[in-house]
Each structure stands twice: as structure tokens, then as C-alpha cells.
Amino acid sequence: MELLLHYIWKHRIYPLHEMRTNKGELIDVIDPGLHNSNAGPDFFNAKIKIDGMLWVGNIEIHDKASDWFLHGHDKDSHYDNVILHVVGKDDMPVVTSKGEIVRQMQMDIPDHVSKNYAMLLQEDKYPPCHSIVPYLSKIVLHSWMSALQAERLEGKTMAITERLKACNGSWEDAYFITLARNFGFGVNSEAFEAWAHVLSLPSIAHHRDDIFQIEAIFLGQAGLLTDESINEKYRAEATNDAYYKKLKGEYAYLTHKFGLQGISPSLWNFLRLRPQNFPHIRISQLANLYYNRNASFSQLIECESIEDIKDIFSTHVTPYWETHYSFGRESKKSEKNLSKQSINVIILNTVIPVLFAYGRYKNDERYCERSLSLLENLKAEDNSITRMWQECGMDIKTAADSQAIVQLKKEYCDRRDCLRCRIDYEFIKESGWFVKES
Template sequence: MEKLMQYIWQHRLYRNSDMVTNDGLKVRVIDPGLLNTDAGPDFFNAKIEIDGHLWAGNVELHVRATDWKRHGHDRDKAYDSVILHVVGKDDAPVYRTSGERIPQVVLEVSPLFNQSYDRLVNARDEIPCAASLRQVPHLTITEWVEALAFERLHNKVERIGQLLELYHGSWEDVCYVTLARNLGFGINNEAFERLARRTPLRLLAKHSDSLLQVEALLFGQAGLLDAAAQGTDSYYQHLCSEYAFLANKFQLQPMERESWKLFRIRPQNFPYRRIAMLAHYIEGGFSLMSKLLEADGEKALRDLFTVELTGYWANHYSFGKPNARPSRALSDNSIDIVLINTVAPLYCACGEITGESRLADKAIALLESLKSERNAIVDKFTYAGIDSPDALTSQALIELKREYCEARKCIYCKIGHYLLSEAARSKT
């Protein structure tokens, strides 16, 4: 509740523009101050006119005035700088450590504001403001969507920066882990990243001249091989024997087979072919990051991920019975997802870290050139009134849904802020 009060105070959404303290002094807020996210009073450097006198100092907010004493502020000299105590309920006067009384006002808001806030945070709809979105100006939505797109991309860049530090500046290692993670396509992301971290490039590089050994290492480390399995084909048995030798040689420990999710997944999306695709890039030496940086345009990037698997995986979705309809390792839509979640963030991160701004521009241009993702999140926003013409927008909508709507952080969302501001200005 105090967070909401801070929000109301910070954005001047209170109803009583002509405030009066509990002892009858007129109050005018010139500057609400700067929100403090650390210990100490809630707002620093506020400017408040009280009974015609200008005061500069800090402001503290509480749901009840008695919280002042309950929190120990009456014994804490850090709160002696408070020039105004703002409360939801005035149930006691408050004092500094010296015994001097602090001016206190009750924060009043429009009943419509409270109703709007309750509707948003308690809405059953996955998008709390879905019924009100069309009331929000197009410019407000456009600016917020653009900001969210960069917010989501920046979060991915931060993750890549952490990987770069972990791998001591090796972009190929970072590219390998990032690609592996995104080959999980959401449902198996964590499992693929664990596989890549557990099977580092330096190990795979020692055997990159043998596709069978690379596949044995990846499938074995994934926990998808069982030498005791009955009725398996010769390829599978070769993988098992190769992995047993390599695991003993390098003291390897496989993942748990249960790490992988296969339930309700189409066969073409099984992790087996994704792992085989990863092995394809490692055979002969992994150099995908270099190829991404050299690629000129979307077509060149697509060509890098238009992979036709050979040998066993040319006509298998998993171990066992062959499939009568061999297919590419990734469909066009799957390539789009890889470009969105792997290539664009790598470009942006590399541009920011190396200072090559053209790469960051290249990342944005790529996202703008790709068609919008089609998923449940994007469809819900489209139905509510926000169109998604490209991948940059669909990424923004995913960020909005996951980081704001699901967390009901409506007061931190520009759309929610607009709706609450309009409600606060209501005279009813």
C-alpha cells in the first residue's frame, strides 16, 4: 500500500490540491522530491510551502500515522530531516527525536482512482487493462511499446554480457551457449543451456573432426543415451560406446533425462534434432559468431540457419523408427525465432561492448524487418487493440505481458499510468 502512496505522491495524483495539516496549516507542494529506493525517508529534497514558509527537506509516507512510531522513526535521527509526514489515516501526531512535532497531512485520492486501481490489479483478464486499452492515445502506446522493445533487448544484452565475462571474452563460447539455449524454443531453454554449459566448446573442439563423437558427447551429456537399452539401432549403440569412452576419459557427468520436456511437443520440435543441429555447427570447428558478423542482410542470416541434416538425422525425429518425411532442421518460423532471440541480441551486445554502434543499429533493423511473432500473447494484445506489424513490436508486447501484466505492475506501466492519471483527475 505504501508503494501505491509513493506513486500517488510522486506523480501528484492526490485529490486535495489545497492541503491542510492536522493543525490547520495550509500546504502547497512545489516539488514532491526524488523517490528514495534505499533506507531512509521516502522522498529526498522536496520543496514544500507550509503556512506561507518554504521548506526544503525530506518527506515520509505511511498508511497510518502510527506507523511512524512503530517503525522507530521517532528514535532515528535520519528522519529528523522530514519536513512533512503524508499518511492515509491520521491516527496520531508524530515527532522528531527532539520532541518537535512534524507537520502531517492526509493523502486523498479520487474514488474513481481507487476503483480503477482495484480493477487493474484484481482483474481476471491476463491483460488487466484490455477493456480500456482503446481509451489510451495512440502516441502513448507507441512510445511505450518502443521503450519496452529496447528494455527487452537490453535485458538480453545484460545476459550476454554476463556470459562474456564468464567465458573470458570469447564471443564464440557466448554464441554457442546463446544459440543452444534458444534451440529449446521456450519449453526446453533451460535444459539446452545446461547442456551447453556442461559440454563446453573447448571439449567439443578436441573432437570436432568427428561428427559421431560430437553427437555422442552432446547426446550423452544430455542424458539421452542408455547403453543398456534393448532393440536399438547400430547408430545409437555407436553413440553409447563413444560416449562411454569419452565420459570415462574426461570424467563427464550427464544431465538427468527428466530435464527434457517432450509432452505435447510435435515430433519436429523434439530436442533430438535440435541437438543434432548443434552438432552440425560444431563439426569442423564452431565459428558461428564470426559468420554472423560477416553476414550481410537477412537472407545471408537465414542461409546460416537453413540446415539440412545428414546421415541418421536426415530422416529421424528421435532414436528408433525412421520418419518417412525428412524435413529441414528448422522451419522458416523457427529461423525467425532464432534470429529474434539469438542473432539480434548478439549483434546488440557486441555493438555495445565493442563500441561498434552499427551492430546495435543492425540488431534493430533486423527486428524491424522480421514479421511479428504469432503467439497467444501477441494475439491477446492484437484483439485488445495493439497491432504488431514486426518482431520489434512483438518482443515489446512479450515484455509488457511478462514483466508488467503478469506482475500487476500497472503503476509502472505507461498505459496503466495514463488510465490511473485520468481517473485521479476525475471530479466524481
């Protein structure tokens, strides 16, 4: 109820009849104010006329007037400049910390707003607004998709900025950690990020011309050169594998030389994971990228096009892994290249946000514009989320579109946060148009 009152006040979906205080004074809302999501009154700097006199101040909204006392506002001076207390039920008068009575108004929720919101909450089919999308104007959808795209890119930019701080301002390290995280492709993203943090790239740089030593450090720091990392069912044959023993011996030497300490092998998830996504395979691909100098930030920022970027990510595994997915168990020979689809995912989740974050950091619009251009020119993701929204009538052509849709699902639909969604706003505020569809 209170959330809906907030929504009505913010979006000015007021009842058709005149609004008056509990003393009968006429209310005319000039400006509902700025919504405050932090501590303090709900809306700042509102402008309202009360019986023709202009008041400027804050607005507080509650389900019941008595919630004012329940939340301790009568003892909090931050609420002394509330010019109007908007409530769903006026069950008692309220006062400030100075003992002054606060003007109060009981605001009725329009029937169609209440009904439409209830329909969204009760809808069984996912997403709740599936039948609304075909009736929305292209302008509404385009503006909302643009906002969602910006939200998602902003979130990724903030995450990269935090990594940069953790890496003491090193863009090389922050980029590699971001790249490694996205080599986890969701299932092992957290493990890959934890692994990248303990890699000690300056130490590895001393052995950058030796792919075997790079792979030994990479796999060792991942905890995958320990016997407990191997499934007990295959442990005997794996621990007797010549390449495993050679890597393990090399890692022991390098550990002593650089004082290395890897992550726990328990962080890796193998359950229902396709063999080509096993950490051993992804780490070998990353080792080759690093060995060939294709995992460096300096090379990334020189790329001008999608084709340039795809070239640097065209990696494969080392020879041993061409015939293995895990230690000691042979498989059909395959180069196990990073697939085109996987490269697109890396571009989307690593390259684009890193370039955008770097442009922001350097205050250089060239990198920001290059990032947005890549987003618009990359094909849309093909996954369950995009297919679901396409079935609802959404036009999804580019990666910018698909990223907007992913943001919509994760940050709004999954949370049933319909009151912040512009699609649902168009539905909730109107009366009658939904009936035409049903």
C-alpha cells in the first residue's frame, strides 16, 4: 500500500476529485519533489499550494498516519520541515519534535491504479507484463531500453572502478581480472575472479616467454594441481599422469621462488558443466592469451573494430588439453578454440565496459564512443531471456538491446519491482486499455 502511495505521489497519478487536508484545506501539487531513497523524508523540496498559499518543503508518506510515531519521526528533527504528511488512512494527528501539528492528507488510490497493479502482481505467466508490450509505443520502448542499457553499463563500470582501486590503479591488472571473471561464463565467475586476484602477474611476467611455466602457475594458483582437486573416482590415473606430475613439480619450484599461494579447489563448480567450460580448459586458453601478449590492456585499447578485438581473442589450449578435459582422462583430439559465441560474450562483458570505464577515468570520449559503437554493432545475445522477450513482442537486434533486456529481467522482473518499470507505468496509470487486449 505504502509503495503504491509513493508511486502515485511521484508520478502524479492523483485521484480525479479535489485533494484536501484533514482540515478541509485545498491541496494543489505544483512539484511532488525529489524522491529520497536514503534516510529522511520521502520527498525533498516539494512545492504545493494549500488554500492558495505556496509551501516549499518535504513530504512524508505512510500507509497509516500512526506510522509516523511508529518510526519515531515525532522525535527526529529531520522531519520538522515536512509540509504535508500523505497517508492511506488518517487514523490520528501527528506532531514534529517541536510539538507542532503536521498538515495531513488522506490520499485515495484511484481504482484503476489499484486494479492494474494487483493484476501485475497476480499474473502467473512470466514476465507479468507479457501482454502489455505489443500495445506500447515505439518511443516509450526505445527510451526505456536506452535507460536500461545505460543502467547496465553503469553497473559494470562501477565494478571495474572498484577492481581498479583494489589493483592500486593498475589498468593492466584490473583488465585481466575482469577478463578472467568473464572466462567463468557465470557458473565459475566468482572463482575466476578470486583466482585472478592471487595470480601475482609481476611474478609471472618473469616467465612470460615460457608457456609451460605460465600454465603451471595459472593451474597451480587455481588449486588444480592438488590431488584433492581431482575427483576421487579418477584420482589414481590423474596423479600418475606425466603432464600433471611435471606441472606439479614446476609449480612447487615457482611457489618456493615467489612465495605463491593459490585458492582452494573447492571454489570451482563442475556440476552440470559442459567439458569445454571446465576450469582447466578455460585457464589453458587464458594462459595462451597471456603468452601471446593478447591479454594485455595496452593491446586492447589499440583495437579499433570488432574484427580487431576478435583477432586478439582467437585463442586455443596447449597441446595436452587438445586430448584432455581433465588430468589423466583422454578425449577426442580438438584444438578447443574459444568459440565465436564465447568471444562475443567476452567482448560484451569485458571489452565494452572496460573501454567505457577507461574513457570515463581518462575523461576521453573516444573510448566511451568506441565502447557504445561496439555495443550497437555487436549482434544480440541469443539466450532464454532474449527469446522470452521476443515472444512478448520486443524487437531485439543488437547487443545494446539484449543487455537492456537482461537488465530489465534481473533488476526489475525478478524482483517484481513493477513500480519502477516504465512498461508497467504505462499500464498502471491508464484505465481501460488493458481490457481491449484481453
